[in-house]
Amino acid sequence: MNPWQQGQGYPQQQYLHNIGFSNTAPQSFGNPLPMPGFPTMGYPAPQPGGGPGYPQVSQGYPQQSSGYPTSQGYPNTAQGYPSQGSQGYPAQGGYPQAPEGYPPAQGGYPQQAQSGYPHGNAQAGYPQTNQYQGYPQHNQSQSHSQQAYSVSSVPETAQTKPTVVPANPFDPREDAAVLRKAMKGFGTDEKSIIHVLSRRTNEQxxxxxxxxxxxxxxxxxxxLKSETSGKFEDLLVALMTPLPQFxxxxxxxAIAGIGTDEDVLIEVMCTMSNHEINVIKQAYTAMYGTLLEDDLRGDTSGNFKRLMTSLSMGNRSEDFHVDQEKAREDARSLLQAGELRLGTDESVxxxxxxxxxxxxxxxIFNEYQFLTGHDIDDAIKAEFSGDLEKALRAIVKIVRNKPLFFAERLHKSMKxxxxxxxxxxxxxVxxxxxxxxxxxxxxxxxxxxxLQSWIEGDCSGHYKKCLLGLLGLY
Structure with a gap:
């Protein structure tokens, strides 16, 4: 039974709205406002002296003996994050005022509950997931272009459907005992390992x-590595790796050694939020001693290198409000930089x-369709080629329908x-x-x-069962 089907045995979950198709970061990416006294796991410590573009942060999180880096190195407000008040809510001016689009006060910003999880009676001491993008979309009047284009669009009020939700109640010591028993002595109880690890969040x-x-x-x-092997081992190690490090x-x-896997760069860099990119950058520097931006620039070239550099800044606007007039101006700028001139001005x-x-x-894409009578995806195919074309088209697809983008990635991986x-x-994962x-x-x-049938037809053994476990089907 899938968790999102709310069947017997699963607590009733309330999933927040998906705004602007920028899905909420998993809990392991943490809250940009650290909770005092809570040893969040999975974040790298800043390098001595700091690196270019990495803010100095105060020390004060205890070192974890588990071997994972401590949670230090959150970007400061100078990098584009709204200032945080004492309660952990965005500052008054951090988000646009849209009275007609936001719910009443009692249902707006999630409460910073003692239990730590948004739902149920979780044990005290776990952090509240930061879900700024969980507020309903700002209501705006439909323009002529919005009426003209509706292909592959996710509904404004679409809700995300995670298949792995925080276990509630959750007893990490009990789970540790189950895993110890599954690996102790002769033989391994893979079923118990799958049932525990595929039904817990990364933070858990x-x-x-x-x-x-x-x-x-x-x-x-x-x-786990000594008791398992092959792709099943790879999957378990991925599940146990803090997401920023993963x-x-x-x-x-993707960029080490001979050749570059541009598809991985596009998949990660084009889909992450500002906060996620900055946390990944700090993890990268802690693990490899170099800046992600420098390695991207050293292993790519041309306009694709410029695109990766821009994305690695983690400085995309995250404003919920849509300015229709600016959208028309940008649509005209894209048209003039591409189809209306000889050659293409890639910088625009x-x-x-x-x-x-x-x-x-x-x-902007809706306005472009209204101006030209055809889709911007067609214009990108005509004006660009190679990795830059794939990256720009990926951004267009992610804006319109992020689940479709990842569905195609899964299909490509198994076909x-x-x-x-x-x-x-x-x-x-x-x-x-x-x-x-x-x-x-x-x-x-x-x-x-x-997707279940494809996994069953393409994978086997405990590897297949664990993948189905992540879908809530094992």
Missing amino acids: RLRIAFEFKTLYGKDLVSD YAKELHD FNAVLCSRSFPQLKA GLGTNDRQLIRVM TRSEIDLGDISDMFQTKYGET
Whole structure:
């Protein structure tokens, strides 16, 4: 039974709205406002002396003996984040005032509950997930262009469907004991391992690892690696890796060695929020001693390098409000930089697609269709080629329908001969706490077959069962 189906045995969940198709970051990316006294896990410590573009942060989070870096290095407000008040809410001027689009005060900003989780009676001491983008979309009058274009658009009030939600109640010591029993002695109880790890969030898995080392003096990841093998081992290690470090490793491996996997760069850099990009950058520097921006620039070239550099700044507007007049101006600028001139001014496309908010970009694309009578995706295909074309089209697709983008990534990883297991694992693990339910629905809508059937036909053994566990189907 899938968690989002709210069947028997699952507590009733209330999922917040998905604004501007920029889905909420998983809890392991943390709250930009650290909670005093709480040792959040999974964040790298800043390098001695700091690096260019990395703010100095106060020390004060205890070092975790589990081996994961401590949670330090949050971007300060100078990098574009709204200042935080004493209660953890955005400052009064940080978000646009839209009385007709926001719910009454009692249902607006989520309360910073003692329990730590948005739902249920979770144990005290866990942090509240930061879900700024969980507020209803600002109501705006439909323009002529919005009426003209409606293909592949996610409804404004669409709700995300995570397939992995915080376990409630949650006892990390009990889970650690279950895992210890599953790996102790001769043989391994893979079913128990899958049932525990595929039904906990990334933050909860790190809690279990912390308690495992506390109770038994052994590293949980090392034990899992010694008891499993192959793709099943790879999947378990991915599940046990803090998300910022997981993304940092995927990016590093994509640009290390001979050749570059541009598809990984596009998938990660084009889909992350500002906060996620900045946390990933700090994890990358802590792990590899270099700046992500420098490595991206050193391994890419031309206009694709400029696009990756712009995205690595993590400085996209995250304003909920849509300015229709500016959308028309940007649409005209894109038209003049592309179809109405000989050659293409790539810098205009770079500036607009890397700096405007997702809701604003959607309005720009609608205006472009009204001006030209055809889709901006067709214009990009005609004006660009290679990796830059793929990246720009990916941004367009993510703005309109992010679940469809990831559904296509999953389909590509399994179609034809062989399986791109690394891509399959990356999407399944990273999207399970955000919108894997939406991705599964979109997969079936586009390809006429369920994601479950493709996984069952393309994978085998405990690897297959664990992937189905992330879908809530094992």
